[in-house]
Amino acid sequence: MKARIIIFILSCFSAQFLMAQHPSLILTKAGVEQMRREGTKSPLFSASLNEVQKEVDEYIAKGIKVPVPKDLAGGYTHEQHKSNFLMLQKAGVLFQVTGNEDYARYIHETLKAYALLFPTFDRHPSERSYAPGKFFWQCLNDANWLVYVSQAYDCIYDWISEEERNALNSMLFRPMADFLSVETPQFFNRIHNHSTWANAAVGMIGLVMDDEKLVQRALYGLKSSDLKSTQVDNDGGSILQEGQEEAGFIAQIDFAFSPDGYFTEGPYYQRYAMYPFLIFAQALANKKPDLKIFEHRNGLLIKAVYALLYQTNSEGEFFPFNDAQKGMSVYSRELITAVSTAFHYGHKDEALLAIVVDQGKVSLDDAGLEAALALEKANVKPFVKPSIMFTDGPNGDEGGIGILRQYANKDELTLVMKYAKHGMGHGHFDQLSFLYYLNGDEIIQDYGAARWVNIEQKSGGGYLNENKTWAKQTVAHNTLVINNASQFGGNVTEADKYHGEPYLFNATDENIKVVSAKNNQVYKNTGLHRSMVIIKHPSFENPILLDLFRVTAKGQNNYDLPLLYQGQLMKTSFDFEVHESMEKLGNSDGYEHLWNEAEAKLTKGTSQMSWFSKNRFYTQSFVSTAKDKIIHARLGATDPEFNLRRDPILITRRTTTGNTLFASILEVHGAYSTVSEIATNTYSQIQQLEILRNDEQYSLVAFTHKNGGSWVFAISNNDNAAEAKHEVVQNGEKFAWKGSFHLFDQSSNQK
């Protein structure tokens, strides 16, 4: 009897002790104390706090609204539930930092409304998702909800009574955690950004409620499930990857990233996924420090933040390859959390503070406070993004992307070439495609996704039909289309099996930066090898981009090489015949969306086309044959809902037998002002571009400048060893070099 009482007292005490730990998920008692004490010392932290307070006060003033779920994204009930979870999280912080109980009351009342609503229906009435949600059309949004609401709940956990806690736990939070996991295994147990959210949601509410069973489920996945390996999601992606045994949060870290922190779905989805990765990791660092989650896999999560930052243009916008809405950037709420987290839990890297300054706000947590305070003492220097290669695949051996950056005058040129994995359901058939930027502006674009996220008029804010029929297709990318068919026949399952092969990535010579990769799987019996070289030479106003796209094939093929340039055509060296009426370029693989505006027959030699965009001139010079054709296409055919932009596309078309090489040089030149009306350097400086040799061993191209300058670029096509020595005799002239490639300046030794 006595023993029982003692045990009872102890367990009470222990429970009380644990209770007293709240908040302990993202905010901590000590952290909150420091915020109150030192937050005002940082103008940035104070401003961030004031902004949130203003926003939440206005929201609370409108009254609590927890509507019965009905709408898709963009619709009222969806947007209301979304606003609710974002505001609840912020209200939690405000309650802790200000001590104002109005915030706590608002949270508690809202949670009670959710607890009352939860048991009244099964799933959201819409049937568009492979995993329909509760408050939202898809579980994904419900997981978002729980990740944010867990944080709010943690903040008031000690403020409400035990009875109130028990009620919420049993009526809302435990059922919701089960709903998102055991009741929807196809959502919970994948290696996929959806599951990352699910894992974090279940884990975070588990940590708040001290429910170790939920935490273990979140960390290591469902032990048994009724998953079938043939199940696919809405985008056609597999639920279970071939041979996948692990699941849960730790497995996400282990399998969703390459060792460099590259995320196979691309930066747009990585940005989205980083929030649950980092916020649950923060919670684990606070509540389960022994896990050393931020050190897991050589500090993978911190590396992943840098990988994201490096996958942006000069304006901080993510490269929009794979399904991605353009304009998403380091200014997103996810990256505001990510950068502070990387500073606090990473290496206290002051370089990150430059981004914090640009962002103009910090997350209201220990990490945000530390970054804000560090800023007051630091001598902030610009955040320099290097030329860098990222590997893809958990082991880093499944292709990747190469990013070359070059500077000239006040400009930054950024090239991205993609030879990574397909990227599952959100992947595009874009092997060996590239993007090219002048500062924040696209010179050569990736179309991005055909989607207006959260804009209800456009198919409920979801992916449009044209995302599949146009945006994912190969012709929507700056890479070769063979016989008018997309890579892998447009088959995701097939595409997911392969990846490109890195051949070269070399940015050690400041004046000649190279990325080169191969892919022999995208088209049957066809080898593709693309080498892109940024050359900086004083003869040219700006660095030039040399592109050698080599095809090894047998038999006759039709090759289309699209160039999604941005701007208005200025002048061409060939004569376009414009059409009196416009027809579609084809009936499938994206061609059905292209109007044939104009065509030209090319001649043997160097062809040129110039365009103008945002007060700069651009010229592509390329080697053409007398059998080549060029088509000026315009996007927008077969577009009954006006879902597509009317972008221009230049397509070089070549029908030939056997191997071939597409060689071109892209120049950025000159400038124009509509205010001074002064135009400078409106013409290309390239005189000629010529292929000297192209076979399995070597490609050699020669190009000349109008000022008489002359160069030969040579690359070995089958030996990428840095120490290998090469020697080629061409037209009686000897070219000898060490390493895979070399640029020979012929200007001086011309005969």
Place this chain on the structure above:
Amino acid sequence: MKARIIIFILSCFSAQFLMAQHPSLILTKAGVEQMRREGTKSPLFSASLNEVQKEVDEYIAKGIKVPVPKDLAGGYTHEQHKSNFLMLQKAGVLFQVTGNEDYARYIHETLKAYALLFPTFDRHPSERSYAPGKFFWQCLNDANWLVYVSQAYDCIYDWISEEERNALNSMLFRPMADFLSVETPQFFNRIHNHSTWANAAVGMIGLVMDDEKLVQRALYGLKSSDLKSTQVDNDGGSILQEGQEEAGFIAQIDFAFSPDGYFTEGPYYQRYAMYPFLIFAQALANKKPDLKIFEHRNGLLIKAVYALLYQTNSEGEFFPFNDAQKGMSVYSRELITAVSTAFHYGHKDEALLAIVVDQGKVSLDDAGLEAALALEKANVKPFVKPSIMFTDGPNGDEGGIGILRQYANKDELTLVMKYAKHGMGHGHFDQLSFLYYLNGDEIIQDYGAARWVNIEQKSGGGYLNENKTWAKQTVAHNTLVINNASQFGGNVTEADKYHGEPYLFNATDENIKVVSAKNNQVYKNTGLHRSMVIIKHPSFENPILLDLFRVTAKGQNNYDLPLLYQGQLMKTSFDFEVHESMEKLGNSDGYEHLWNEAEAKLTKGTSQMSWFSKNRFYTQSFVSTAKDKIIHARLGATDPEFNLRRDPILITRRTTTGNTLFASILEVHGAYSTVSEIATNTYSQIQQLEILRNDEQYSLVAFTHKNGGSWVFAISNNDNAAEAKHEVVQNGEKFAWKGSFHLFDQSSNQK
């Protein structure tokens, strides 16, 4: 003999005395002293001086180049001569302010090279101009040259010897002045911006050389000339206007502007013309103060500067109606001079200083110095542009333009409706068209000119064919096209005879601003009456634009009402049938440049179309009949040189007999962020729009808000008296009001 000597001495002395006055044209001895003394007190003046010094030093370092004329605009010789005159003027200022004789030497050497070149050939070899120039393809550019070079010459006039002066005067400057006047009367003696430059050029060099004959010629024109009234310029504009008797600079001031300072060619050309107006006026104010040139015609020249400033959008860009390249703005060199001049010679209006701050530089002369120094003392407030009407025609009775500005949240909405004179050779067939801006962004655009000024690739930088075949045509504007033909049959001579009639301009009620005008000449036997109303009401997120376009006609006509919206179509209340192949919309009057992308049959009632542009949503709601059709057209057909932008155009098409009314409401609503991915107010708030009455006496339209709000707008169509009383009974309801128009709020008294 003695007397002769005395006279000789006196005249020497007098000549010497006059000599000693240089510089005295734009710079003055006293002004230069002040610049040296006080210039450093103004960071803006110092920065402007340093910028010019850096620019001129770099230019001089490249060596003097005075090539034999050959090229058109954009070509080497053209651009070199243009750079020369701009740099010479600046070098003159630098010599005076810094005292560094290198600048004087540079000027003198360059002028000697010009003096040697001048007599070696007749006119520029190209034959594109009605008045071929000397160093340039058209006299206009030569006049530019002389206006700038006169200033440089004035600055070194005392520094070179009398012999050197005599040589330059007799070999270069007097011949050039004659060349631009007596030898090219069709260029010198018009009322036209070309002649303004010619007058200023001849007058300014006359003032420098103290050649009163030239000055009188400049001020009052050629006394006798061989002009024929049938001569026309390159653009089809008349050389002599019907009944014109005056010529010369004073006549330009008297006839080129309306009494408000509105310039009939529009702001783009006014900006261009203002420089010679203001710079010659400055010279006259310095050398011939008795002329009181800045007080002439009630201070017309200063009014004209304000008129220019008011004809800009929120970013200071000029409304691009008539031939105008978009992007020209208050940041142009002409406006930098103009604003300082208006400050110094006008009313020392501190409001102008806000523009000086935006411009970030001042002209290096007395006016610029005064503005810069004033800035140091002033409490600079934003420059507020009012809702304002400008009359056209020398007497202010030939139509005009109405500008309505309305503010909402942080935005400025700017509406411009045009019912001015045609504007001669650079006019467009755009009677009763409008432009609409949200801040600096076009909601509804005027296409502007089809031209790339100074970009040689595009037809030598001159007007493109498409300027005539597209940009000037009525279908390229937001106004009615009847029976597929442009206004006045596209005939400039005919169009120049007429103008629109102002009916109402009322911006006194902050919540209901109206511009209304008529034109019964553009189409035979047809009355056009357009009323545009910006309504601000708390029910609407932003002010709405009500447009009532009334047609009085007999017989059956086809009406096309184009809407040159900017952005991407979001959603329509009707179902567009998109075409499988695209055909041109017609064969003439601009229709040959339009592709028929999609068509829809409308139904009786309220039709709606929404679009998206730069993160904002727009909806036009309009009254449709069951016989109406709508066409989604795309610019770019019949465009062999890719000279046209691929802009979208919505065309409402109605074939009907007798009178008709096009009624619409345009809303700006909501916002979207690609960073937060949050979309707000993506839907229109208009429930219904209905025509209650439309006849010669009254138009009444009713519209309702989705929140139940309901309004009736009533306007008298034939009585614009402010005191007139009106009473209309409609469906048993009485509407009574005073003044021409009224907005009845029916929300409260609904039954």
